[in-house]
Amino acid sequence: MPTSRSYRDSCGIARALDIVGERWALLVVRELLFAPQRFSELRHALPHVSSNVLTDRLQELEHHGVIRRRPAEGQRVYELTERGRKLEPIVLALGDWGIDAPQPPPPAALSATSLLIFLQRAARPDPAAPPTTYRLELDGRVWTLRLASGRVQVRPGEPATAAVSLRAAPKTLSALLAEPATLATACADGSIAVAGDLSAIDRLLHAVTDPWPSGDQERHADVAGSHTS
Template sequence: MAAREYGQYDGVARALELVGERWALLIVRDLLVGPRRYGELAAGLPRIPSNILAARLKELQAAGVLRRAPRSRVVVYELTPYGRELEPLVLGLGAWGVKALGDPREDQIVTPDAMTISLRTAFRPQVAAELPATAYAARLGAAELLIRVDGPTLDVTGGSGPVDLAFTAGPGIHRLMTGELAPERAIATGVVEVLRGRGDLLDRFADTFHLAA
């Protein structure tokens, strides 16, 4: 049970008691992508102190939001069905937060899990349904996401594979996804670097994934 209590009999207050402590929702965000080992969670949240990560995992487990599960002789953390109910709330919070995101600072990073959730947040299935199936590879540091769009269906995984467009980007990719930066300008300024494939498909990417700023 989370240490903070608000002394109010209210659903919002209770929700904040369970997942409102610092780092808690970012842990949930990463677990919405998939089960993670302790070390993977720590790597995805490089600034979280180890004692805080351990405490949040314990609190979220006690709240029934996540559970420990054995997988191939290792223990992973995964969301419970109750915890997965937070997905639309996390996506909505991300869409709301991007309005105040501003320009990225030099010390800010984009992690694969954070980018996966951003893509889910920004995905416009009604637009994608009218476009040809397209596969993208987005390289973020040493990690690469394989993004497959087929009609109104989005699939984001790690790794590599055949794609129509491969590009590398940093935190500034959010400016492309909000429409603040046109695709051709994103390429010209180095915010996005095309690695292979048709560079004009970045326009399709920007149409398919849009965050309202």
């Protein structure tokens, strides 16, 4: 059942932790950063949380105005409220801080949202290169990636047009980000499915391992490797 525990501390930090300090709460927020999700999608993204605990966290976050439920295509989805959206920079800052922490023991999960957050934060494509749009399918869900003006933009859903389409498991794509030289092998053995301009995939991978401008390459390579289990 939902917890009513409190630090009983008037500090704003303590009051914030009263709301989002329980296990899995901030990971639920992470999963909703890009798009609303159904309960089943959240369970898939967070495979080590039980259904009962996830239900409790969702009820608590909804009670505190962090998320809300709404109908969508005959089903119920969860999405961040305006108040919940204010947690985004906090969650992203936690990710930056935690990138140097030890990897968890296997089996470790890696959600599509986590990988997309990493791509958006770590990739630094050449700002002089022409814009490129990608269709990316991860765990059965389609995303649009756009490389433009030296940044990666992510949004849910199908692109109107795309230079290339890539289908992969999040962990497989994470491994490619750590070792772009294995792209041809991954295509050949069926680990990934690519349709369109393969060189565009190569540019995306190298935007992480060899970001533009150079000078922070070692750091980004370490970050990419930390996402690979």
